[in-house]
Structures are given as C-alpha cells and as structure tokens.
Amino acid sequence: MTTAKTxxxxxxxxxxxxxLLRRVVSSQNLQLLSWNCSPLGENKEESSVYRVSCIALDNDRKQNYTMILKILKPDPMRxxxxxxxxxxxxxxxxxxxILNQLPLGIKAPLCYTxxxxxxxxVSxxxxxxxxxxVQSEWSFKHMCKISYLLGKYNGAYITGTTLPTESFLCHNxxxxxxxxxxxxxxxxxEQKVIWDSCLIDFNGKSSMWELYRINRDRVNSLLETLELLPRVFAHQDVHWDNIFIEQLNGNDSLIAIDWQFAxxxxxxxxxxxxxxxxxxxxxxxxxxxxEYKEELFLNYMQGLRDKGWDGNFKLARFGFTATASLRFIMVIDKMLSNLEVDDKINQKEKSSHQLLVAQILLDLAEESWNLRSQIL
Structure with a gap:
C-alpha cells in the first residue's frame, strides 16, 4: 500500500x-492500494479542507474513490x-x-464520520x-433563484417542519x-477623529456621520426585535462558495456546504x-x-408563500433589512481603518466602495427601524 500525500x-x-472506505461503499473485500491528499482552497487558521483520492481493489477491479476531509482546529476565542x-x-x-432531515429542496453532503x-x-x-x-455563477438571475429556494427552505420551518433543538446551535x-x-x-x-480628518475625501458627507451615530444607538433594539421573529433553521453563510443549485426531477434544489454558522x-x-x-x-x-434588493426579497417571499406561510410580509422584510444593515458596524470601521494609514491615495478607491456600501446599509437600517415600529 502506497501513500502519495501532497x-x-x-x-x-x-x-x-x-x-472507512469499506463502510462507505459497503464492501468488506475492498483493499486500499494508494491514496493522495490535495488541499481545497487556502488553509485557514480555524480549518483546512482536503480532497482525499483513493485507488482501491474491490472484487478484483480497481476503483477510484474520493472523499472530503475537513479539519477543524480548536480556538479558545471561539x-x-x-x-x-x-x-x-x-x-x-x-x-x-440533523442535516439528514433537511426539508425537500435543500441538501448537505453526507457525513461518513x-x-x-x-x-x-476534529476531522x-x-x-x-x-x-x-452544478450552477454556481452569481448573476442576478442566479441570485433570484437562490433567494426563492432560501424562502422555501426557511418557510418549511414556520409551516410545520420541526426545528432542531440541539444545544450547540446558535440561537442569537x-x-x-x-x-x-x-x-x-x-x-x-476615535472613529470620529478619522472621519473629520477625511471629510474632504467624502465630499462633505457630514450628515452621514449623524446617521451612523443614531443607528449605532439603535443596534440593541434591532437585535431584540430580530430575536422575536418567527424562527427557522438557518445556514447563515450563503454565498458563491457555499451554496449551489442542482436540477432534481426538473426542479431547482440547493446544495449547501460549510455549516459552521448553523x-x-x-x-x-x-x-x-x-x-x-x-x-x-x-x-x-x-x-x-x-433593483437587486427588491427582486431578491420578492423571490424570497414567493418561496415563503409557496411553502404555505401566510404571515405578515413585514416580519420577513424586517429580518432581511435589519440583518443586512447591521453589517455597517464592520464596514464603517474597516473603511476608517483603511483611511487611517499614511498612503490615503492608494486606499481611496477601496474606501470609496466601502463608503457607498455603508450609505446603503445605513439606509437599510433606517428602513428596518421604521418597520420595527409597524411590527411590534
């Protein structure tokens, strides 16, 4: 038996x-001949992922098998x-x-051990x-499909599918x-000092600081209201590397990997x-x-409705806008940290995008605050 690890x-x-292979393929006669291990993506401090490729002899026939090995590393901060x-x-x-009991329309990889x-x-x-x-491009059309399928997935839990009760799931x-x-x-x-020193680069956006300050004071109230919404079992890390669409019996269905934020x-x-x-x-x-905001939300709502949820759409709208908007806490701090460095000219393009994003997020925070008064 040989080993060719990378x-x-x-x-x-x-x-x-x-x-392990014998259990996976249900063959006690299988003999492992060789294997190799190749990294998938960049190794991170908290985890690393590999594809393990095996050549095995099974009933006198050579077979190729692959598995994914994800290694989680302990972190006292988490x-x-x-x-x-x-x-x-x-x-x-x-x-x-619990991932073997997901509602129809979404699946996770099988876990062997x-x-x-x-x-x-932990491996x-x-x-x-x-x-x-499977489909993984993140065009506007693709994102609309994802939103609809997420609505169906979330909707299943507020129309009868039992929520998992395991204590290790995050509830806040x-x-x-x-x-x-x-x-x-x-x-x-400290943020205000940096902001004031860079106002000329921000084209006099002094009113935006006041909007930021006001919404900083509202954060806890937004969180409290989020915690009152109808509950669903969520993946919470939906993006182009983690969520894919496949066709099953002529219908779109989700494949979701990386469930660390469950x-x-x-x-x-x-x-x-x-x-x-x-x-x-x-x-x-x-x-x-x-355009993106409204279409993605409409598709998400359609998914909820198609699963039979007839609740107040403003509840879902608040969950959507408040959650998206709260990213302003991170975005504004990153933007100001970039502007604090000596070479501000090279940081200006990056900071300009972050500034535009921050303005959008603060507008969403305003919308969610107005919605909050309507749903409480």
Missing amino acids: EKDIKIDPDYLQS NQINHYYYWKREALVYRSG VEEHPDEN IWLEDIAIEN WMRSWVEVCAAYAKPIE SISGVGEELGRMFGYALLKKKVPVNKVA
Missing part, C-alpha cells in the same frame, strides 16, 4: 482509511457554544444527523459533491456577530446575510442596489 502535515492511518463561530459546531452538526484527535483537532469525513457540475447568531464586530471596532470617538434565526435573516455580504464583495452592483 500535504506533509496531514497524517492519515491507511488502515483507518481502508476501514470556544463558547453561543458564539456565532463556535469552533466545533460544524462537526457537532454533522455528527448529530467525525473523529476527535488527541491534539483536539469531518464528507461526501465529495461534484460542485463543478446576529447578536454574537455584532458583539464580536463591535469589540474589534475602534471606539466611536443557527436558529429569524425569518429573513438568511437573505439579509447573503445580500449584505454580496453587496460588500461587489456581487450586488451599488448602482443597481434598489
């Missing part, structure tokens, strides 16, 4: 790998079960089996889904995320997270933001 730090016991990014959550989600190691790392062995064969995801962002942000007094959240939050991130990453053009 990552010298990955130690896999060949006997273990063979026994060791609280109510942290939005609790380091061990994804392993617990897969091991619990979860291993805990003496060094406290998740997963089905290798051929995502290159947005609150935790906001608290972490606020902890990393500069104090507002949570019990309010209706609309899932879409708000997707929209805010896509806006920051230029998947939503700032000059077309109104």
Whole structure:
C-alpha cells in the first residue's frame, strides 16, 4: 500500500482509511492500494479542507474513490457554544444527523464520520459533491433563484417542519456577530477623529456621520426585535462558495456546504446575510442596489408563500433589512481603518466602495427601524 500525500502535515492511518472506505461503499473485500491528499482552497487558521483520492481493489477491479476531509482546529476565542463561530459546531452538526432531515429542496453532503484527535483537532469525513457540475455563477438571475429556494427552505420551518433543538446551535447568531464586530471596532470617538480628518475625501458627507451615530444607538433594539421573529433553521453563510443549485426531477434544489454558522434565526435573516455580504464583495452592483434588493426579497417571499406561510410580509422584510444593515458596524470601521494609514491615495478607491456600501446599509437600517415600529 502506497501513500502519495501532497500535504506533509496531514497524517492519515491507511488502515483507518481502508476501514472507512469499506463502510462507505459497503464492501468488506475492498483493499486500499494508494491514496493522495490535495488541499481545497487556502488553509485557514480555524480549518483546512482536503480532497482525499483513493485507488482501491474491490472484487478484483480497481476503483477510484474520493472523499472530503475537513479539519477543524480548536480556538479558545471561539470556544463558547453561543458564539456565532463556535469552533466545533460544524462537526457537532454533522455528527448529530440533523442535516439528514433537511426539508425537500435543500441538501448537505453526507457525513461518513467525525473523529476527535488527541491534539483536539476534529476531522469531518464528507461526501465529495461534484460542485463543478452544478450552477454556481452569481448573476442576478442566479441570485433570484437562490433567494426563492432560501424562502422555501426557511418557510418549511414556520409551516410545520420541526426545528432542531440541539444545544450547540446558535440561537442569537446576529447578536454574537455584532458583539464580536463591535469589540474589534475602534471606539466611536476615535472613529470620529478619522472621519473629520477625511471629510474632504467624502465630499462633505457630514450628515452621514449623524446617521451612523443614531443607528449605532439603535443596534440593541434591532437585535431584540430580530430575536422575536418567527424562527427557522438557518445556514447563515450563503454565498458563491457555499451554496449551489442542482436540477432534481426538473426542479431547482440547493446544495449547501460549510455549516459552521448553523443557527436558529429569524425569518429573513438568511437573505439579509447573503445580500449584505454580496453587496460588500461587489456581487450586488451599488448602482443597481434598489433593483437587486427588491427582486431578491420578492423571490424570497414567493418561496415563503409557496411553502404555505401566510404571515405578515413585514416580519420577513424586517429580518432581511435589519440583518443586512447591521453589517455597517464592520464596514464603517474597516473603511476608517483603511483611511487611517499614511498612503490615503492608494486606499481611496477601496474606501470609496466601502463608503457607498455603508450609505446603503445605513439606509437599510433606517428602513428596518421604521418597520420595527409597524411590527411590534
């Protein structure tokens, strides 16, 4: 039996790998001949992902098999079960089996096993889904499809599908995320100094600072209202690397990977997270933001309605706008940090985009504040 690893730090016991393959393919005669391990994406401090490719002899025939190995690394800063990014959550989600009970129209990779190691790392062995064969481009049309399918997925839980009750799921995801962002942000007094020194670059946007200050004071009230919305089981990390569309029996269906943010959240939050991130990453053009915002929400609402939810649409609208808007806490601090560096000219283009995004997010915060008074 030979081993051809491309990552010298990955130690896999060949006997273990063979026994795992035998369980996966239901063949006790399978003999592992060779295997190699190739990284997928960049290794991160918190996790790394690999494709493990195997050649095995099964009933005198050579067969090729692949699996995905995701390794989670312990982090004392993310060791609280109510942290939005609790380091061990994804392993617990897969091991619990709750992803095998997702409603029709969304699926996750099969989990073959979860291993805990003496060094406290946790390995998740997963089905290798051929995502290159499914739709992953993030055009406007594609995002509308995703929004509709997210509405159906979320809608299933507010029309009868039982919510998972496992304690390791985050029940105050947005609150935790906001608290972490606020902890990393500069104090507002320091932000004001940078803002005032750069007003000339902002074309005199002094009124925007006042809008920012007002909405900083409203954050806790927005979070409290989010926590009163109808609850759904949410993925909470919907973007182009994690969510894909496949055709099943002529119908669009979601494939979702990376469940580290799995949570019990309010209706609309899932879409708000997707929209805010896509806006920051230029998947939503700032000059077309109104069109994207309305169409994505209409598609999400249609998904909710098609699952039978006849509740007040303003609840979902608040979940969407409030969640997207709360990204302003991070965006404005990043923008000001960029402008604080000495070479402001090279930072100006990047900061200009962040400024436009911040203005959109603050406008969304205003909309959500007005909605809040209507739904309470």
